[in-house]
Amino acid sequence: MSATSIICTSLSFTWPDGTPVLTGLDAAFGPGRTGLVGANGSGKSTLLKLIAGELTPSHGTVRVTGESGHLPQNVTLDTGMRVDQALGIAAQRAALHAIEAGEVREEHFETVGDGWDVEERALAALGEVGLGRIGLDRTVGEVSGGESVLLRLAALLLRRPDVLLLDEPTNNLDLYARRRLYAAVESWPGVMVVVSHDRELLELVDRTADLHAGELTWYGGNFSAYEKALAEEQEAAERMVRVAEADVRRQRRELTDAQVKLARRKRYGQKMWDSKREPKIVMGARRRAAQESAGKHRILHEERLAEARERLDEAVEAVRDDEEIRVDLPHTAVPPGRTVLTLRDVRLRYGARVDGELRLQGPERVALVGRNGSGKTTLLRTVAGELAPVSGEVSAHVPVRFLPQRLDVLDGDLSVVENVARQAPDATNNHIRARLARFLFRGARADRKAATLSGGERFRAALAALLLAEPAPQLLMLDEPTNNLDMASVRRLTGALESYEGALLVASHDLPFLQSAGITRWLLVEEGVIRETTWEAIADPA
Template sequence: MINLQHITYFHPNKDLLVNDVNLSINRHDKVALIGNNGTGKSTLLKIMAGLLLPAQGSVKVDSTPYYVPQVFGQFNELTVAQALQIADKLRALRAILDGNVTESNLTLLDDDWTIEERCQEALSHWQLENLELTQPLKTLSGGQKTKVLLAGIAIHNPDVVLLDEPSNHLDTAGRQLLYDFITSTSATLVVVSHDRKLLNRLDVVFELTRRGITVYGGNYDFYLEQKALDNNALNQDVKSKEKALRKAREVERETAERKQKLDARGKKKQENAGVARIMMNTLRNNAERSTARLKGIHTEKIGAISEELSELRRELPDTDKMRFGFDNSSLHKGKILFSATDINFGYHDQLLWHEPLRFQITSGERITLKGLNGSGKTTLIKIILGELVPGQGSIYRADNQSVYIDQDYSLIDNTLTVYQQAQRFNSASLQEHEVKIRLNRFLFGKDDWDKSCTVLSGGEKMRLMLCCLTIGHRAPDIIILDEPTNNLDIQSIGILTAAINEYEGTLIVVSHDESFLDEVNAERVIELA
C-alpha cells in the first residue's frame, strides 16, 4: 500500500514543482505514472522511496521500496556489490567462512547464506554472467548499470518496486527481460516510462499534471482512448464557447447600433419640438450614461466568456506539432551517400565485427542501426560521419551535410543561453524576432530565452536541438539519432515523430523503441553482430 496525501514539493530554488497531490496504490497494483517533462514524476518516485521529503503532506508506504533511478552517476564510485547494497553482507559471509564468527558478522548476514549464489543467478538472468561484484560501476555501460540495479530486485525480493525510465538504456533483449518481469511479478509496481510497450503491460495509468493526478483504470492504450474522448469533448467545449463569444460580440454590436439609431431619432424629435438647450444637455448626458452602462454590461459578459475560453484552450494538448520547416529541394532521392566494402575496426588488435561489413546508404532511406550493447554501433556511426577510418576494407563518402544527435546532446553548448544557442545555428541570418518565433514553436517562451543550457532537462535539450536545426533552414543530407526517445516524455515523442516524418532526407536511428521506429517508418535494418 502506498498513500500520498496533500503532497507539496518545492525545487531547491523555491519554485513550486508538486502541489497538493494525492494518490493511493493498493498491494499488487501495477501502476504507470505518466506526464509531461517537468511535472514532477521522478520527484514523486523519490518521495515514495523516502529519498526526498515533501514540504507538506504525508507519505505512507507499507514496506521499504526498491528504487531504480533514471540517472546512475551517483553510483559511479561504487562497486557492483555496493550499488546493490549487499557489500556488507558479502563481507560478513566471507569473514564467517574464514572463521571470524562474531555477533556483528552474524547480524549483518542475517541468515542469508545463499547471498552469493542468488547474486550470480540474478546477474546471469540479466545477461551479466561474467560480471564481478567488486567491479566499479563506472566501468559499465548505461545498459549494464540498469541491468545491475534490476538484478537487485531478485536479490532483495521487495514488496514494492519503483522504476524510473527502466528501459532507457536497455537493448532489445534487455527490454524483453524487463517486460517479462513486469508481467510476472506480484510486487507492487510504480513505473515512470515513455516506453509504450512497457506501459501496456501495466494495469492502471496515473497521469500527473499541474492540477494533480487523474487515474485511468486500464493500460496505456485504454488511457489513449479515454484521452481522445476527453479531448474531443474539450474541443467541443472550445467550439461552443467560441460560438458564444461570437454571439456576444454580435449582440454587443447590434445593441450599440440600435441604441445609436434610437438616440439619433430622439435627438431629432427634440430639436423639432424646440426643447430648451439645458434640457437637451440633460437628455444627452442621460443617453451617454445609458450607452456606457450598456457597453459595460456587454464588456463584462464578453470578458467572462473570453476568460472561460482561455481556460479551456489552456487545457488543450499541444496539437500544434513542431515542424522542421526545411527546404528539402537540395535532396536527391537515390543518390549514394555512403558505401562500405568489407570494413572492420579494431580496438587493441581485437576486431569489432565477426564478419566484415558491406552496405551502402542512399538519399531518402530510413535505416535502423541495431545491435547489442557493445556491438560497435557508435563506432560505425563515427565511420559514417568521417570521424574514424576503418582498419580494414574501403569506404566511399559523398560530400554531404550530416547531423548527429547523440545521447549526450553534444551539439548543445552548456555555456550559452537558450537564445544564444539558437543564434549559433542562425546561418540563414534570421531576424531576432524570427529566431524567437522558432523558439516559441518548440515550447521555449520568453521566460526561457535567457536560461542557461546547463539547467535544461534531457527532453528540453532535445527540443532545443531540433529547433536549432530548423533555424539552419537547409535540410541536412543525413540525420543520425542515437536513442532519441530516451529522455523525452510522451508528448515530446509525438512532436519528434511529426518533425521526423516531415523530413525527406536520410535518417539513421539507433533505438530500441519499436513504437517510435514503426512511426518514423524505419524499415531497413543494419544489424551488427
C-alpha cells in the same frame, strides 16, 4: 502498511534559477501500478525525485510509507565498480567469503546477518532481468548502457522496497530486455509509479495519472483506457468551446442591437427637444428616464458579453494544446549512389567486427539493431571519430553529426542558447533563438541551464545544437533518439526525418519508430559480427 503509500501535500518545487516545476500539488499513490504520463517538461521526473527524497520541496511535504527504490531516467554508474558493488552486496559477500576461508571474527557474522544466500539471490535477480551471464565480479565498464539499467533494476529487485519508482525504464533496452522488464513489472507486489512513453509498458498499469499544467488527473485502467477517456474529455471540451463561441457571438449581436436602439432614442429625443412639441420639464424628464433605461440595458448586455467571454476562456483552457517539437532539418541532399561511409575489415573495441567491406550510399536509411552490449553504440562512436578502431578502415566521406544516447553533447552549466552557440560560433544570437523556438525553447526557456532540463527537453536542446552545427550533417547518426520523447514528439521527429535528404544511421530498439522513419536497410550486430538482415527477422527475434 497503510492503504496509501505516497502522499504529496501542497507540493511545490522551483529550480534555483527561479523556474517553477510544481505548484501546490496534492496527490496520493496507493498500492498497485500507477502509470505517470504527461508531456516532456511537465515535471514527471522531478516528482519521482521528490518522492524518492533526492530533491527537497520548495514548499509542501511528501510522505512515503515504507522504503522506496528509484530507477532514474539516466543511469550513471562508476565504470570501475564491480557488479556486486552495484547490487549493494559487496560487503556481505566479502564477509561471507572471509568466513568460508576460516576467519570467524564477530564483525563478519554481523555483516552477513541473514544473508547467507546473498550470492544465490543476487544471481537469481540478475537472471530475472536477463543478466545471469555477467556474474558478480565483472566491472560496470564491461556492460552496455542498457545493461546498466537492468543492473540497477536487479539491485532494486534484490532489495524489494515497498515503493518502486521507475523513470523511463525501457530506455536503451533491447526487445529481449524489455520483455524481461515487462515481466518484472507485472509481478511486482508492492506500490509502483512508472514514468514512461513506452505504450506496451503502460498497458500493464492498473491506473494512469496524467500530469498536465501542474495538476494530476486520475484515470482508471491502462494507457488505452486513458487515451479513450482523454479523447472523450477533449471532444466534450471542444463542444463547450463551440457553444461558448456561439454565445459570445450572440451577446455581441445583442449588445450591438442595444447600442443601435440607444442611438435611435437619442436622435428621436433630440428631434423632440428641437421641435419643442412638449414642455421642457416634461421632455427633460423623458430624456433622463430614456438615458437611464438605455444605460441599464447597455450595461446588462456588456455584463452578459463579459460573462460569455469568461466562459469561453474557461472552455478553451480545458482543451489541450500540448506543444510538439517542430524539427527543421537542414536540406542536405546526397546523390543516390554516392558513398557516404566505408567500413573495411574493421575490428571495434569490445569485439564487434565487420568482415570485408560495408558501404553506406546516397540517402540510405539504415537501422542498426542488436542486443544490449552487442556493440551498436561503439560502432556509432567509432564512425563519429570518438573511438579508434582496433584495426581496419573507417572512412566517412561527408560531414557527420552524432546524437549520442546519453545526450552528453550539452554542458550542464551553460544555457540552452550558449550550448547551441558553441556548435555554431558564426550564427547570430537572433538566428539561434529563432531556431530554438521551433524546439519550444522560447524566451526565458532558452536561457535555462541545461542541467535543469528534463530528459525530453535535453533531447530537444541536443538535437538543436546538432542541427545548427557547422557544417550541417549529410550523414546523421542517432543513438536511441526516442528514449526521452513523449509520443507527440516522436511523431514530430518522424515527420522531420521524412524530409531529411541525407543519409541516416540510427540505432534503436523502438521498432514502430524505425518503421515510420522509412528504414531501407537493416544491419544486425550479433555474436560479434555486423551483418545485413531483414525487417522480418528483426520483428520476430524468436
